[in-house]
Amino acid sequence: MKPPRDAAVAASSRWTDPDGYRSPAGSVHAWLRGTNQTVCGIPLSRAGLMRFPHIQWADVQPATGRDADRVQEVCPRCAAGMGARRDERPWRRVNPRP
Template sequence: MRTAASGSWVPDDGVSRLPAGEVHAWEPGRNATVCGVPLRRAGLARFPHVEFSDLDALTGGSGDRVRWTCPRCLATTGGRRTLRRWTRTGPRP
């Protein structure tokens, strides 16, 4: 999966542009995101060189200026699997 975003920024090295703002997962060859948002109508730019999985700000990847990641795209791509799942700590008798 690749990335589509509402904005872009160029890091200090000036080599490539990176996604910023609202971020969605996108498959090359399609005109919509994985969750169904049309790219042109939503004003999203394509980033075919950036993997959607690299946008987690905790990993220090390309997600420095990402403000919002689509939860439906995360669910579709299987993202955030490192978080602990909910468990019942004190069940009733």
């Protein structure tokens, strides 16, 4: 099964920039339009997540996204569901065993 290509964003909070553009903040999840749950299976209404249908999933990635100014956490399960690879981990081995 291929990962979804066109996912929007659901977030735990929001902020408005000086131009009046509403952007996600806090914890972000991938959300497929037309469903009431995130890619990782969290129901939007019960978790209190806000929908951002005008923002793409790629735009909230902290490394490259333009709308990632106030994003604190990207859901790892949603990232995996959208096609992130395991070898993109931000860790490195400090003291390897002999």
